[in-house]
Amino acid sequence: MEPGARPRLLLAVWTLAALARRGSGEAGDGGWQRRGPGAPAALAEEQRCAVERRADLSYSEFVQHYAFSRPVILQGLTDNSRFRALCSRERLLASFGDSVVRLSTANTYSYRKGELPHPAAQLASILQAASAGPHQPLPAVDLPFQEYVEHLLHPQDPTSLGNNTLYFFGDNNFSEWASLFQHYSPPPFSLLGTTTAYSFGIAGAGSGVPFHWHGPGFSEVIYGRKRWFLYPPEKTPEFHPNKTTLTWLQDTYPTLAPSVRPLECTVQAGEVLYFPDRWWHATLNLDTSVFISTFLG
Numbered sequence: 001m002e003p004g005a006r007p008r009l010l011l012a013v014w015t016l017a018a019l020a021r022r023g024s025g026e027a028g029d030g031g032w033q034r035r036g037p038g039a040p041a042a043l044a045e046e047q048r049c050a051v052e053r054r055a056d057l058s059y060s061e062f063v064q065h066y067a068f069s070r071p072v073i074l075q076g077l078t079d080n081s082r083f084r085a086l087c088s089r090e091r092l093l094a095s096f097g098d099s100v101v102r103l104s105t106a107n108t109y110s111y112r113k114g115e116l117p118h119p120a121a122q123l124a125s126i127l128q129a130a131s132a133g134p135h136q137p138l139p140a141v142d143l144p145f146q147e148y149v150e151h152l153l154h155p156q157d158p159t160s161l162g163n164n165t166l167y168f169f170g171d172n173n174f175s176e177w178a179s180l181f182q183h184y185s186p187p188p189f190s191l192l193g194t195t196t197a198y199s200f201g202i203a204g205a206g207s208g209v210p211f212h213w214h215g216p217g218f219s220e221v222i223y224g225r226k227r228w229f230l231y232p233p234e235k236t237p238e239f240h241p242n243k244t245t246l247t248w249l250q251d252t253y254p255t256l257a258p259s260v261r262p263l264e265c266t267v268q269a270g271e272v273l274y275f276p277d278r279w280w281h282a283t284l285n286l287d288t289s290v291f292i293s294t295f296l297g
């Protein structure tokens, strides 16, 4: 090798690697993960996964094996690459930065009585009943989307209660955000007699909803990763309704005997988790995550 060839080669390799990192960062996380000194750490991923992953599942297999009996993670059902591109930090801020969004606490959703239009709202009222905070619940907070992203989209404080964590999920203004949602392709599996309702959210690492249940539905991760904990309807989990999933994971989860451990798995961007009717579930966003649920009500 001629003198100088090796450094040049190393430089070329380093440059390529740096470009690849940059490229994958932009395409891979939509600009939602902050980098550099002081950037919040993502939560470690648990590799164990007790939920089946199925690629190219047919509708009849879905109905026969999962729809009424167990959760499943669906891969490759729809192509939401356009929707994903529109959900990058930059694009969402450009399109919706001034839109006022309604934030809710991780344990308390505020809906006015008589305004429970879809299953996401039922979830809200269940959460509210299950886990009203120790004091008066925080009212829902309305603020411009840009302010939420710049000031409130931070990792979950592990010492704080769910009643102190504000995040954007499930209280979407569908007329204002229609230009985005029209590009989302929901999983093409419906259940007889149900209608669908979307619930779109963006939340920081370590955030998530504590255990609750409602009707069946799908939850797709657009950016980030979301860890799920699930129990069948007849196995009520051990959990404190006023605590966050993160606290539950740290305090309760390690003490669970094998026979009472949840089904769990981490859903990656582009994957869709299906949860059947009345299955208990808690979620934990491992990164700043963008996600959309399709409730079958």
Ligand SMILES: *[C@@H]1O[C@H](CO)[C@@H](O)[C@H](O)[C@H]1NC(C)=O
Residues within 6 Å of the ligand: 131, 132, 133, 134, 135, 240, 241, 242
């Ligand atoms: C949760 O907070 C509510 C409201 O203060 C309280 O009534 C309830 O007892 C708490 N739940 C538990 C299990 O401590």
Ligand SMILES: *[C@@H]1O[C@H](CO)[C@@H](O)[C@H](O)[C@H]1NC(C)=O
Residues within 6 Å of the ligand: 133, 134, 135, 136, 137, 138, 161, 163, 164
């Ligand atoms: C949340 O619960 C904590 C612990 O009981 C309490 O000190 C705090 O005031 C509550 N915060 C709100 C906003 O309700």
Ligand SMILES: *[C@@H]1O[C@H](CO)[C@@H](O)[C@H](O)[C@H]1NC(C)=O
Residues within 6 Å of the ligand: 173, 174, 175, 176
């Ligand atoms: C949704 O947004 C539109 C347009 O900004 C607004 O007029 C309407 O009041 C909003 N709806 C709700 C329920 O906030």
